[in-house]
Amino acid sequence: MSLTTPLSVQKLQTALHDKAKGSPNFRFYALYDKVYREDVMAFAYECCKANRGAAGVDGQTFEDIEEYGVKKWLDELTQELKSRTYRPQPVRRVWIPKPDGKQRPLGVPAIKDRVAQTAAVLVLEPIFEADLQPEQYAYRADRSALDAVRHVHKLLNTGHEQIVDADLSGYFDSIPHADLLKSVARRIVDGAMLHLIKMWLEVPVEETDEKGNKHRSTRNRDEGRGTPQGAPISPLLSNLYMRRFVLGWKKLGHEKRLAAYIVNYADDLVICCRGQAEEALARMRDIMTKLKLTVNETKTRVCKLPEEKFDFLGYTFGRCYSTKTGRAYLGTVPSKKRVIRICAAISEMTGREQIQLDPKQVTAKLNRTMIGWANYFCLGPVSKAYRAVERHSRKRLRQWLCAKHQISWQATRKFPDEMLHEVLGLIRLTRRTSSFPWASP
Numbered sequence: 363m364s365l366t367t368p369l370s371v372q373k374l375q376t377a378l379h380d381k382a383k384g385s386p387n388f389r390f391y392a393l394y395d396k397v398y399r400e401d402v403m404a405f406a407y408e409c410c411k412a413n414r415g416a417a418g419v420d421g422q423t424f425e426d427i428e429e430y431g432v433k434k435w436l437d438e439l440t441q442e443l444k445s446r447t448y449r450p451q452p453v454r455r456v457w458i459p460k461p462d463g464k465q466r467p468l469g470v471p472a473i474k475d476r477v478a479q480t481a482a483v484l485v486l487e488p489i490f491e492a493d494l495q496p497e498q499y500a501y502r503a504d505r506s507a508l509d510a511v512r513h514v515h516k517l518l519n520t521g522h523e524q525i526v527d528a529d530l531s532g533y534f535d536s537i538p539h540a541d542l543l544k545s546v547a548r549r550i551v552d553g554a555m556l557h558l559i560k561m562w563l564e565v566p567v568e569e570t571d572e573k574g575n576k577h578r579s580t581r582n583r584d585e586g587r588g589t590p591q592g593a594p595i596s597p598l599l600s601n602l603y604m605r606r607f608v609l610g611w612k613k614l615g616h617e618k619r620l621a622a623y624i625v626n627y628a629d630d631l632v633i634c635c636r637g638q639a640e641e642a643l644a645r646m647r648d649i650m651t652k653l654k655l656t657v658n659e660t661k662t663r664v665c666k667l668p669e670e671k672f673d674f675l676g677y678t679f680g681r682c683y684s685t686k687t688g689r690a691y692l693g694t695v696p697s698k699k700r701v702i703r704i705c706a707a708i709s710e711m712t713g714r715e716q717i718q719l720d721p722k723q724v725t726a727k728l729n730r731t732m733i734g735w736a737n738y739f740c741l742g743p744v745s746k747a748y749r750a751v752e753r754h755s756r757k758r759l760r761q762w763l764c765a766k767h768q769i770s771w772q773a774t775r776k777f778p779d780e781m782l783h784e785v786l787g788l789i790r791l792t793r794r795t796s797s798f799p800w801a802s803p
Contacts, residue, residue, distance in 0.1 A: 365405075365408055365409060365412055367405065368401055368404075368405055370401045371401055371402055371405050371484060374396060374399075374402070374485070375484065375485075375487075375488040376488070378390070378485070378488040378489050379488035379489065379491060379492055381489075382488065382489040382490075382491075382492035382493070382549070383492040386492075386493075388549075389548070389549055389550065389551045390489060390549060390550050390551065390552060391551045391552055392552060393485055393486070393550060393552045393555050394552050394554035394555045394558070395444075396485045397443060397478070397481045397482050397485055397555070397558075398439075398440045398443040398444050398481065400436075400440070402481050402484055402485065403436050403439070403440055403477070403481050404436065405484065406477045406478075406480035406481035406484060407432065407436060407477050409480050410473060410476045410477050410480055410594070411424050415470065415473075415476070416454075416456075416470055417454075417470075417472070417473065418451060418453070418454050418470055418471050418472030418473060418474075418475065418476075419451055419452050419453075419454045419472060419568050420451055420472045420474075422472060422473055422474070423473070424473065427473065436477075439474055439477065439478065443478065446554065448478065448558075449561065450471070450472075450475045450478070450561055450562055450565045451471070451472045451474070451475060451565075452565060452566040452567060452568040452578055453469040453470065453471050453475075453565055453566070453567050453568065453590050453592075453593065454469070454470040454471075454472075454567075454568055454569075455467055455468070455469060455470070455567050455568065455569040455590075456468050456470055466591070467535075467590075467591065468590075468591055468592040469567065469590030469591060469592040469593055469596075470592055471565075471590075471592070471593050471594075475562070475565075475593075476593075476594055478558075479562060479593060479594040479595040480594045482555070482558060482559070482595060483594055483595055483598055486550070486555075486595075486598060487598055489549055489550070490549065490598060490601070490602055491503075493549065493602075493605065494601055494602075494605055495605055495608040495609060495612075497513075497608050497623070497624045497625055497626050498601055498604060498605065498608060498626050498627075499513075499625070499626065499627045500597065500600075500601060500626070500627045500628040501597035501598065501600075501601055501628070502601070507627055507675045507676075507738070508738065508740075508741065510625050510626075510627045510674075510675055511674065511675055511677050511694060511741060512741070513625050514625050514632060514634060514674060514679065515679070515692075515693070515694055515741075517623055517625070517634035518634065518667065518679065518692045519692060521636050522621070522622075522623060522634035522635055522636050523636075523666065523667040523668070523692070524634075524635040524636070524637060524638075524639035524664065524665070524666050524667075525632055525633070525634055525635070525639065525664070525665040525666075525667065525672055525679075526622075526632065526633035526635065526639055526642050526643045526646060526662075526663075526664055527632055527661075527662065527663050527664070527665050527672045527673075527674070528631040528632065528633065528643075528646060528657065528662050529631075529657070529658040529661035529662050530629050530631070530650070530655055530656065530657060530658060531656040531657070531658040532656070533600070533628075533629035533655065534588065534589055534590070534591045534596065534600055534629065535587070535588040536587055536588065536654070536655050536656060537587060537588060537589050537599070537600065537603050537655075538586060538587045538653075538654045539560070539563050539564070539582075539586045539587060539588075540586060541603070541606075541653070541654065542563070542589075542599060542602070542603050543556065543559065543560065543563075545602050545603060545605070545606060546559060546599075546602065559595070559599075562593065562595060563582060563588075563589055563599075564580075564582055564583035565582070565583075565590075566578045566579060566580050566582075566583070567579045567581070567582070567590065587654075597628070600628060600629070601628075603653075604626055604628075604629075606653055607624075607626075607649055607650065607653060607655075608624055608626060610649050610652075610653075611624055611645075611646075611649065614645075614649075616642065616645050620635055620636075620637075620638045620641060620642050620645070621635060621636035621637070621638075622634070622635040622636075622638070622639070622642040623635075625674075627675055630674065630675060632672070632674050633646060639664045639666070640664055643662070643664055667679070667680060667681070667692055668680065668681040668690070668692060673697045673699070676696065676697055676699075676700045676738070676739070677694040677695065677696060677697060677739075677741065677742070678694065678695050678696070678697040678698070679692070679693075679694055680692070680693075681693075682694075682695065682742065682743055685743075693742045693743065694741050694742035695742050695743055695744065695746070695747065696739040696742075696744060696747040700735075700739065701747050701750055701751065704731070704732070704735045704751055705750070705751060705754045707731055708728060708731065708732075708751070708754055708755050708758050709754075709758055711724065711727050711728055711731065711758075712724060712728070712758040712759055712761065712762040713762075714765055716762065717762075717765060717766050721763065721766070721786055722786065722787070724759070724762060725759065725786045725787055725788050726787075728755055728759065728788065728789075729787070729788065729789045732751060732755060732789055732791060733789060735751070736748065736751075736791050736794060740794075744795060745792060745795050748791040748792050748794070748795060749791075749792055751791055752790060752791045752792055755788060756779060756782055756788065759777075759782055759786070759788060760773050760774070760777045760782065761773070763776075763777050764776075764777070
């Protein structure tokens with residue numbers, strides 16, 4: 363859901379951004395009172411509500427707040443911030459499965475804390491946006507992962523064919539608080555604002571074990587590092603700290619000396635080099651060590667195109683061939699992992715536990731998922747991947763229909779492709795490629 367920023371909030375953000383952009387050394391000293399402005403708080407609540415999300419440790423939901431009265435609830439939170447009696451609640455930890463079978467920790471702050479953090483982001487983001495480097499693409503207006511993919515593709519086609527494919531171990535959990543707060547304080551001298559951020563960084567994490575017992579960890583505060591993924595302020599802070607690496611790389615002269623250019627998206631990072639990639643890798647390690655970040659050596663490597671390939675943001679970069687001329691070129695295709703992942707999602711949506719649903723409902727869910735996937739995977743020759751996903755969706759929908767109607771034979775005759783597409787409305791991904799001049803098989 364897309365929300366329109368209220369005009370009064372837009373004016374505040376524009377003024378802050380213009381001041382930051384026009385005065386690179388200016389330090390903002392009166393920001394805290396902007397966080398609990400009525401219009402900022404109201405919009406922050408709407409942003410959090412639009413993102414939905416589960417309840418935090420207090421169990422409070424948006425429905426609870428609506429029943430209690432949103433204005434009354436916001437007034438109380440505003441008063442807490444204004445009187446400086448606000449204290450964040452512990453973050454509820456949940457585990458999200460990763461494609462490799464491992465799990466990724468995700469923090470779920472209470473709604474009250476999500477709203478307060480979002481209000482702070484509305485005030486802080488325009489300031490730090492003026493300082494973030496053009497190589498940084500994550501969590502920024504008018505920038506996207508696809509823009510980062512295009513940037514890498516452009517560098518490959520201008521001779522930067524040696525790649526440092528870097529991986530950081532637990533980036534979000536490793537960011538050192540003291541150094542991060544120095545990055546914040548370079549622009550912000552408002553003590554109340556700095557204290558607010560420090561509280562969010564040090565908040566305990568609560569986890570429920572298999573027996574239902576709750577355990578609280580103060581690891582972030584004790585070790586002085588980490589910003590929980592899932593907190594609204596975490597993307598801004600992670601970008602701000604990564605800026606140190608990107609800026610340091612350029613200030614130390616590595617970009618010009620090695621003809622080595624960074625492309626960064628959150629904790630994903632590649633360095634595209636004309637040559638000397640091994641030295642670029644060594645210099646990257648040096649800087650990351652100084653930043654107190656850990657390079658994952660098992661996943662970090664130098665990749666030399668066109669002989670080798672590498673994956674970045676779901677795309678595989680490497681040698682492709684034109685079907686019209688047979689000419690080889692450096693391009694992108696959706697990675698096999700991402701094709702397998704979308705097929706797994708389709709299988710899950712057409713499992714036997716979905717038998718009670720209406721065929722149109724199942725088809726609509728499949729279409730939403732596949733359209734979202736194809737909207738991202740629209741660069742390069744995508745037809746092969748689209749065909750694989752389309753075939754899998756037909757197979758799984760047909761199997762689901764057979765199970766629903768208890769048919770064990772003649773599935774293709776009973777539910778032919780035309781019926782799946784024309785009657786139920788299953789999307790044909792391959793037809794989308796007619797508007798893609800590069801998408802031929």
